[in-house]
Amino acid sequence: MSASFSSLTPDRVLDAVEVGGLRSTGRCLPLRAFENRVYEVELEDERRLVTKFYRPGRWSREAILDEHAFLVELAAAELPAVPPLDLGTGSTLAEIDGILYAAFPKVRGRMLDELDDERLRQIGRLIGRVHAVGAAGDAPHRPRFTVERYVHEPLAVLLSGGVVREPLAGRYRDVALRIADVVAKPLARVKTQRIHGDLHWGNVIWGADGPILLDFDDCLVGPPVQDLWLLSRGDSEEARRGRAQLLEGYEIFREFDRSTLALCEPLRALRIIYMSAWIARRWDDASFRSGFPAFGTDGYWAAEYEALFNIFESLSGQASPFTSGGG
16 A cells, blocks of 8 residues: 555645646545545535545556546436536546545535335345346456455455464355355356445435445445345345345346345355455555454454354254365
8 A cells, every 4th residue: 555545634635636627625624434534524615525546456446437437427317316527627537646546525424323114125125226227238347246256356365364363264265266156156146237246334325315325445346146135135034134124125126036036145245255355455544444353353253154054054953064175
């Protein structure tokens, strides 16, 4: 990570916003974010911008522009996502001190702790419309949702650096690879398209007219079910009922392959593995150390392993999948 990224100053943030002629009041507030550096900037015309400085090395310029293109298409379809602005440079993406950045209008809304069936159906309708737009185009520079990206590459990070320690490392590896074997063929067969990719409740706020989707930083080409299971995760009766309400709204605007609901638990397992590797890759960043204080402890890995084991057991129907090996 470049030194300039880890030590962005308010003056440089304001310079970035004003590059195309906009004028700020000088008010610049850092916002909580792990992967990128994000600031709220107040303009003299009383507008507020959320300016995102992308972590160097994570996305190429072309990949970020694919994200922006998707957001612009969603806005053109009058959907409540937040497209980036042209700061007066002729592009939605600019660069300062080797750091790519973009600015977005600040939108107001609130997160809801509990959602009734109607709100679940409402957000289901929105996701259906988002996916209709997503299916109409491609994002050639965005990641593809594959077992290689979500299991094998993360597993290499976790094991090669000794992040997961023995004797648990061998068992963690085995259950992760067994889940990968179960999901590889179904995932390869499923139809994919542009999706949000990280649509958990933290990326949904509720405005006066309903839900607004935030943070397409992880948008990718993957199965539509990925944008549903995170909003109603797990295999409990309550989770299945929540997904049913989401789909009732979704299918008003777009067909959904219900056979892919069988991927919900495997996709949850892939996310567990991927997220742990994401934290491990960023462990030199102080914000990750303070944000995930339990990471790397024996208790953390025991809980992660238990979650993976339980998912695999539910998929395999076996009382104990570890009849041999496992380390």
